[in-house]
Amino acid sequence: MEEKQLEIQKMIVHILDNNLEIPVLSEVEHPVEDDINEFLEKHIIRVLNDGSLRPARFNEGDNRVKDICVSYNLNTFIDDTKELSEMLFNLIKSYPDIPPADIVFSIFLYEGRNYLGIFKLNYRTSYIHNVDQVDEKVVNSIIKQRTSLPNENQKVDECVLIDLTTLDINLLEKEYDINGEKIYYLSRLFLKCSSKRSEKEKVKILTKTTKKFLENNYEGDYEKVGEAKKAVAESLKTKEEIDVEEVASSIFRNNVEMKKEYIETMEKEGLEDKSFKVNEKIQRRNFRKQKIVTDTGIEINVPIEFFNDKDRIEFINNVDGTVSILLKQIGNIKNK
Incomplete structure (x- = not known):
């Protein structure tokens, strides 16, 4: 992380425990502490680089969260976060499936833009030691801690980042049972916004639909699946x-009808964007290698750039219906 790229300006913590009748709201901001600032910075950077982050915009109509963001003022930060916390606490008390949490609100500057960050640190169970004295004897024991928070290396389950200039929203959210229906309560009930698919969701639709489409039209041609991944990698490059x-043009070349059917299938499966960006982590995980598994139990991870390169790998269809895989230009082999 570059120096001054991220600067935390304000921070406050409120407690939303559904075992209590009212939220425990801070009257002052969190004191400036290097360790806690670093804790929050790591979570912010992790969220900003999370492929599950969903872009969203506020819906039209009355919206208290939007009003607070529009009239954003550092001097009203404490009162604004208390009001937002009470709104969230009412949802947690009304719908028991929503987990209790500590809520961290922060105003931070990132790459020259001001953001409101809302980090819902859902409680996790952990175990700690406890020291008692019984009959003048020390008794050490292990006790369950119900309200532990995720540490700096763990992922925050739910959070909201709002650009205070454009009012663009990015959020991580989970579905919970609301009156018998699983819904995203953060976007629908709290923020009252409409969200789009995340990078991760788009890639999942692309890869799953491509594989199924090729299986249906090319009888599971393993080379064609590799070509498809290579086409995606080249588009990214x-x-x-x-x-x-x-x-589609790279996979099906001059077959106009197959290309059209492929694009229409993507749209039917929910991939409406004709083009979209994905982060480096998703690229590495999905489009750098193609795993081939034989019926004899052999597994080969082939770098995508080697597909269609017969100087590196060749698939040979034998007369008896079996397939041979010939690997070439291997300098050495290592056991792993």
Whole structure:
């Protein structure tokens, strides 16, 4: 992280425990402490780079959260966060499936823009030691801690980042049971916003639909699946985003009908964006290698750039219906 890229300006913590009748609201901001600032900074950076982050916009109509963001003022930070906490606490008390939590509110500057961060640190169970004295004897024991918070290396389950200039929203959220229906309560009931699919969700639709489409039309052609991943990797390399039409053209070349059917299938499965960016972590996980598994139990991870390169790997269809895989230009082999 570059120096001054991220600067925390305000921070406050409120306690939303559904075992209590009212929330425990701080009257003052959290004291400035290097360790806690570092804790929050790590969570902010982790969230900003999370492929599950969903972009969203406020809906039209009355919206108290939006009003607070529009009239954003550092001098009213404490009162604003107390009001937002009471709104969240009412939801937690009304719907028992929503987990209790400590809420961290922060105003922070990131790459020259001001953000309101709302980090819902859902309680986790942990165990700690306890020291008692019984009959003048020391008794050490292990006790369950019900309200532990995620540490700096653990993922925050739910959070909201609001750009205070554009009012663009990015959020991590989970579905919980609300009157018998699983819904995203943060976006629908608290923020009253409409969210789009995350990078992770888009990639999942792309890979799953592509694999199924090729299985249905090319009888599970393993080389074709590798070509599809290679087409995505090349799109990312040249455009720094996944261009669905470009990928379709690369896979199906001059087959216009198959290309059209492929794009229409993507739209039916919910991938409406013709092109979209994905972060480096998702690229590494999904589009750098193609795993091949044989019916004899052999597994090979093939770098995507080697597909269609017969100087590196060759698939040979034998007359008896079996397939041979010939690996070439191997300098050495290591056991792992």
